[in-house]
Structure formats: structure tokens, C-alpha cells
Amino acid sequence: MSKRRSLATIGLAVIGVVTVAACGAAIVAVAVAPTMPGTLQPSRSAESVEVTEQEFVDERTVDVELVRDPGISLSVPLTGRITRFGCRPGASIASGGSFVSVDGRPLLTLATSMPLWRDLSIGDEGDDVKALQTELARLGYAVTADGDFGSASLAAVKALFTSIGDAAFDEPGLPVSRVMWAPTTTTVISTCIGSLGSSVSSGDALGTVQGIVSSAGITNLPSDLLSGARVLEVDGQVTSVNDDGTVTDPGALDLLSGMRGTTGAARDDGDGGAEQEPNQLAATFVLQTPVLVAALPPSSIYGVEGSEGCVRGDAVGVPVRIVGSQLGQSFVLFEGHVPKRVDVVPTGVPACR
Structure with missing residues (x-):
């Protein structure tokens, strides 16, 4: 065998070893490559949400003016x-x-x-x-x-x-x-x-x-209230109130007469006397009987005009009334059919009214 052929044979052998090594490294690399846990995989946004209902009392903060004897x-x-x-x-x-x-x-x-x-x-x-x-x-x-x-x-x-x-x-x-x-x-x-x-x-x-409260009434009665009998909650006490925001029940007036925390309570002027303040107190105006509403993402509501809008549920447009919002959710009342799920971002929106 000549010296040239021996060198060629040695070269081919080296190339073969390098090739096999390279392939082995690739195989090892593939074998040890970590798999991304499912919890870290990019999530796909939900296309619809389940409709669940909860109680709603349409809570409003109001001021009550007291007329005292x-x-x-x-x-x-x-x-x-x-x-x-x-x-x-x-x-x-x-x-x-x-x-x-x-x-x-x-x-x-x-x-x-x-x-x-x-x-x-x-x-x-x-x-x-x-x-x-x-x-x-x-x-x-x-x-x-x-x-x-x-x-x-x-x-x-x-x-x-x-x-x-x-x-x-x-x-x-x-x-x-x-x-x-x-x-x-x-x-x-x-x-x-x-x-x-x-x-x-x-x-x-x-x-x-202080004199007896002879009459009382809400001074800033909201205009967009849900219909239904309401009560006033003042300082942890509940008292009756008329639909127009006035208080005429004798028991309710008696309760308001002695209500602590009213701005009408006398304030010591330092000489044993008192400085009288306006007879007004803060109260919460709520439905006596809660209604059921659904909490939905705002993006699911379309065609909004005032408090009325639509959602797409069960492949049809469904009319809703928006009654409030909190923490990125809209509270709605369904006007008729209540779907099981609604689209988060409705497409091809159908008319609902």
C-alpha cells in the first residue's frame, strides 16, 4: 500500500468518526431538550363565559334631610x-x-x-x-x-x-x-x-x-333606580322609606330622631353649650328584595344605547339591561331568555331587539 493511499484511508476514518460524533451529539441534544410544562404554555383566550347569576340590591349612597321640631x-x-x-x-x-x-x-x-x-x-x-x-x-x-x-x-x-x-x-x-x-x-x-x-x-x-324628627327625605334621589320596594340603611339600622324617597312612618322617624352620626347632632362649643349643624345624614338606599343579575365582561356587550344592550349567547342575540359595574365586570338583567354561555367578544353580531 502506498503512503498516499494510507493517508486517504486515515482521512476517511477521521471524517467518519467526526460525523458519527456529531450525529450522537445531536441525538443527545434532542433527548435532553426540556419540555415546557403545560401550565407555562401560552394560553388561548376564552371565547365564551358561563352565565352565572348573583343577588343585586342596587346600592346607592344618598343624603337624608331631617326636619326637626x-x-x-x-x-x-x-x-x-x-x-x-x-x-x-x-x-x-x-x-x-x-x-x-x-x-x-x-x-x-x-x-x-x-x-x-x-x-x-x-x-x-x-x-x-x-x-x-x-x-x-x-x-x-x-x-x-x-x-x-x-x-x-x-x-x-x-x-x-x-x-x-x-x-x-x-x-x-x-x-x-x-x-x-x-x-x-x-x-x-x-x-x-x-x-x-x-x-x-x-x-x-x-x-x-334634639327635637323629634317630624319629616325626612332623600335630597339626591337617583333617577336610574331599579324598580322595587326599598329601605334605608343608616348607621347599621334599617328603616322604611317611601317610593319618592320620603320617610313618614312614625317608627322610622323615631329611629332617625336618635340616630347617631347625623350631622345634625350638637357639637360642644367649649362653654357647655352646643353649635347646631345642618340636620343631614348619609345613608344607603337599597332594594328590600334583591334581584338576580349576571356579571359579564364589558366586551361581551354590544349595541349599547343608554342602559340597554345585547349579548350573543346560544348563537343568538339576547337583549340585556346594564344595571351596574364593579371590578371590570358589568352587571346585567336578561330581558327574557337567559343563555348558558355568552361570547366574550361577539362577532357577526345579530340584532337583539
């Missing part, structure tokens, strides 16, 4: 020295409680439809007795408002005085000198006149409270 004086019913005085402008006093004591005896705050004007004892009858019994029953005592002051009424009175700190109360009835009348079950104090340690005579004024 003139303020009422708090008169002490007996003579002596003030030994406890919890009067603070802007604070609330509740019927069935006590915020002042004279000569160590707590005075009972009572809100009755008729102010008590005489001492009551077993056998007394009248409208004042019935007014007392009505309030005792509201406070949770087992009393029938029949206008006849009997043993059940007396037992309730004794229990009530025990609850305000006078366990020694053992009167044969209810002395009017132990009662401070209040106009509403919860009353906001406007001014305080008395002071701890001062001497008072029967009939002296200890302060004044």
Missing part, C-alpha cells in the same frame, strides 16, 4: 344635689336607662307617647298607664298595654329600677319624681346645663335634647 328641655323631677351626671353634648341617652342621680337615687329615663304626669299605683287606669306599659313591653318586660296598672306593671317597674342601679327601690307604684321624660327611645343631647355637685329644684333644666 324645636329642642326639648330636660327637667329634673325632684329637689336635691346632683350626685351623678352623665350629660355630654352629642351623646345619646336611651329610654330605660339613667344618666343622672339626685341624692344618690338614679332617675329613670323613659320615652312614652304621653309624658307621665302623676304617681301611678295598683288600680290606676288611663292613657298614661297605657303609654308606660307600651314602653315597658318594648323594653322586653312581660306587660300587656291594657291601660290598667296591675301587679305585672309594678314588677316590671321594680325590675327596671334594679337594672339602673337602684336595687333598694320598693315603692308601691311609680313615683313621677323618679322619671325623666324623653321624646324618643334614643335621644341626642344638645346642651348640658347642670353639673355634678350642684343643687337643683324640681322643674330645673339639666339640658336640652
Whole structure:
């Protein structure tokens, strides 16, 4: 074999080894190439969404204007020295409680439809007795408002005085000198006149409270409300309201009269008096009975005119009414047929009206 042929043979052998090595490397590279997890693969946008309904109360924030009667004086019913005085402008006093004591005896705050004007004892009858019994029953005592002051009424009175700190109360009835009348079950104090340690005579004024709310109404009633009976939610309390936004129910007016957080509550001016503010409070105006709405992406609604629009569901155009929006969703009411799914971005949109 010649030297030239030997070199050629060696060259071919080297080329073969390199080729095989290269192919092996390629095979190894293919074998170890990582596969992208399914969760990291680019996702395809959903073409439709399922229609699910939820409750909707059409919540609106409104202002309620209160019309109050003139303020009422708090008169002490007996003579002596003030030994406890919890009067603070802007604070609330509740019927069935006590915020002042004279000569160590707590005075009972009572809100009755008729102010008590005489001492009551077993056998007394009248409208004042019935007014007392009505309030005792509201406070949770087992009393029938029949206008006849009997043993059940007396037992309730004794229990009530025990609850305000006078366990020694053992009167044969209810002395009017132990009662401070209040106009509403919860009353906001406007001014305080008395002071701890001062001497008072029967009939002296200890302060004044806000007058009773005689009427109330929403000042900024929305014009695009869903139809249906509504209620007002104020400071955690719910009260009735008329369709036109006015409040006329006596119980509702009584509740508003003593509502804490009203801008009409008196504000201490630093001299024991108070500076009166406008009688207005913030409230939430909601449907009494929720309605069912669907939450859809805004892109699914087309042909919008005012609050009316369309969606494409079950391959047909479906009319909807837009009633609200929140967090990138539109709340709609279906006008008739409720599809199972609607297109997120409808194409070839069909007419729906």
C-alpha cells in the first residue's frame, strides 16, 4: 500500500468518526431538550363565559334631610344635689336607662307617647298607664298595654329600677319624681346645663335634647333606580322609606330622631353649650328584595344605547339591561331568555331587539 493511499484511508476514518460524533451529539441534544410544562404554555383566550347569576340590591349612597321640631328641655323631677351626671353634648341617652342621680337615687329615663304626669299605683287606669306599659313591653318586660296598672306593671317597674342601679327601690307604684321624660327611645343631647355637685329644684333644666324628627327625605334621589320596594340603611339600622324617597312612618322617624352620626347632632362649643349643624345624614338606599343579575365582561356587550344592550349567547342575540359595574365586570338583567354561555367578544353580531 502506498503512503498516499494510507493517508486517504486515515482521512476517511477521521471524517467518519467526526460525523458519527456529531450525529450522537445531536441525538443527545434532542433527548435532553426540556419540555415546557403545560401550565407555562401560552394560553388561548376564552371565547365564551358561563352565565352565572348573583343577588343585586342596587346600592346607592344618598343624603337624608331631617326636619326637626324645636329642642326639648330636660327637667329634673325632684329637689336635691346632683350626685351623678352623665350629660355630654352629642351623646345619646336611651329610654330605660339613667344618666343622672339626685341624692344618690338614679332617675329613670323613659320615652312614652304621653309624658307621665302623676304617681301611678295598683288600680290606676288611663292613657298614661297605657303609654308606660307600651314602653315597658318594648323594653322586653312581660306587660300587656291594657291601660290598667296591675301587679305585672309594678314588677316590671321594680325590675327596671334594679337594672339602673337602684336595687333598694320598693315603692308601691311609680313615683313621677323618679322619671325623666324623653321624646324618643334614643335621644341626642344638645346642651348640658347642670353639673355634678350642684343643687337643683324640681322643674330645673339639666339640658336640652334634639327635637323629634317630624319629616325626612332623600335630597339626591337617583333617577336610574331599579324598580322595587326599598329601605334605608343608616348607621347599621334599617328603616322604611317611601317610593319618592320620603320617610313618614312614625317608627322610622323615631329611629332617625336618635340616630347617631347625623350631622345634625350638637357639637360642644367649649362653654357647655352646643353649635347646631345642618340636620343631614348619609345613608344607603337599597332594594328590600334583591334581584338576580349576571356579571359579564364589558366586551361581551354590544349595541349599547343608554342602559340597554345585547349579548350573543346560544348563537343568538339576547337583549340585556346594564344595571351596574364593579371590578371590570358589568352587571346585567336578561330581558327574557337567559343563555348558558355568552361570547366574550361577539362577532357577526345579530340584532337583539
